[in-house]
Amino acid sequence: MGSEQLARRFLHVNLNCAALDATERVYGDVLGLTARMRTDPEVATDGSILGLDGETYCATAFLYDARGGRGGCALEAIEYHSPPLSRDPSADPVRPGIRGLQLAVADVDAAAAALRRGGLEVGDPVDGLMGGGKSVLALDPDGVVIELTALPPDADSSGGALFDGIRIAAIDAAATGEFLTDIGFEELAAPSTQSVAGAQLSPGASGENDCVVACYALAEDGRQFKLVVVQHPDTAAVPVPWGGNRQGLYRCALRVENVHDALAQVPDSVERMGDPVWCPLPGTKIEGLHIAFLRSPDGVVFEFVERPLSFFTRSGS
Template identity: 30%
Template sequence: MSAAASTAGTPRAEHAHSVMHCNLNSADVARSEKFYGDLFNVRDRMRSLSQDTDGRFMGLSEHTASETVFMYDERGPRSAPALELVQWHDPALIARSDLDADAPSFRVIGFRMDSLTAFPGSGNVESVVVRGRSRKAIRTIDPDGVTVETVEIASADTDPGSPMLSHERLVVSDLERSVAWYSTIGFVVRPDDDDLTRSVPGVSLYLPEDPTFSFELECPPNQVEIDPIRQYARALPGRHCGRRRQGRPRRVGAGRACDARAGIRADARRADRRLHRSVPVRSRRACRRVGRPPADDRPAAPATGVMVRGTR
């Protein structure tokens, strides 16, 4: 962008350059910490205890309390995303048992290894699509009911020998609109292998400066109707919503979800205005090919915090 355009008041585009953390809400953070530490050799590098934090910017109440553990694989901070485990004390977490299999939401947190031979459950290998290619994978369930996917991907020379945080799998209601939205903050599409046939329409997104982590978007042909206001208020399993901006991430649900309703409708209307268009309140039933994500994808689908250039 030219200096003339900048001085004329044209906003400068801000693109994310790396994934910063993946937020999983937990009913028992100590239990989750042990599960991920034992299985994937991730270790806590930072802890945060909030006893009275204003949560209104996240659509929560004025007074919130939570405990957070940031866990990293052997690459460590600044070189890898954190697995951010959060236990909310106020407001309390509520279980989600009303989600259809095709409802737009976070679905999987993923790790990668050079070989699955020595990984627990290696006798139950299945095939999944990650980074545009069919790969061997083992799936397990964490203590809060979140699906954890470990895939076999060849390591680089500089990679450690232990598991590394690799991807998140998201169900969206409009694939091309979701891709268009993520592209506005810097994500690009990784082409599928020529011989890959997907059972469900999907695409892999990554950031050019950090191709080691991907969003795996999938769009089942038959979508269910979702009330976006209710979905935004109560959240969906296992994820962090929003990108790092002005030093504060936007948090919504996880394996369990915050009972958060204050300010939700106003926040959703503000989000609509940022997209410069009104958005229908029901998800689409087909994978359309153009535009930005509908309202029920916007707060719910982004499952990872991403670091925007200049904010850290």
């Protein structure tokens, strides 16, 4: 759907982590993302916004690449203090949900070696499933797959890695694709069957299967941030449960001009998680934001965030 009232660009992708320090060492110290905004962990927020009972206390860092808040998507890393992190008991790389993220780097081999020195599991070079060309996969401390790909020749490599995309393991790629286009995504590559090796999904994995793969993007991101959907024959038909403190990559925040106008154009078939709410951001320069939550058929949470385009067209970073 081409409506300008629906989702227009990625703002951030949420990673719920066991230890914020460890996450920042990987994505910040090694890969070059920078924390440009943090929330106050001493200020409580309403847990019901994300399906949690009572008040929540957590430390959050918004990690940006060199493009900054007006030019790129942030990785929103959250360490839950109360309630505690809901650990992911499974290491199955094809379980439903957001299973990987893509970071483009100037030197794939050097970045992979640095992650290996930092204690991460790092695989051998493979054909990239998200970025194309040679890729190397690593597993972060919370089980998130990092797919390292090479920066385009004309990209500025002075600022570390560029956060370029995510991968969703889908129960039904067609149903997920319909959901995505219903909320504003453009289909870059229609669902098609292709052979996918286990090592393209997680470092050290084996085997090869026919999977359904598709690719999507939002209008204001162009092709600088892509969402790849993979339907694997072994993916269980059990959506990710609702509840914001689940370990790993959990939800995506998308810019809309007006939350209520966006929701008015979303079909009734799209699952809404409550009414639009005001979400405070304690300790940041942003008082808060109007948001609404939707769930894909796989249980992935997509968050409509009211962030007018005028914010992104002002001068400054």
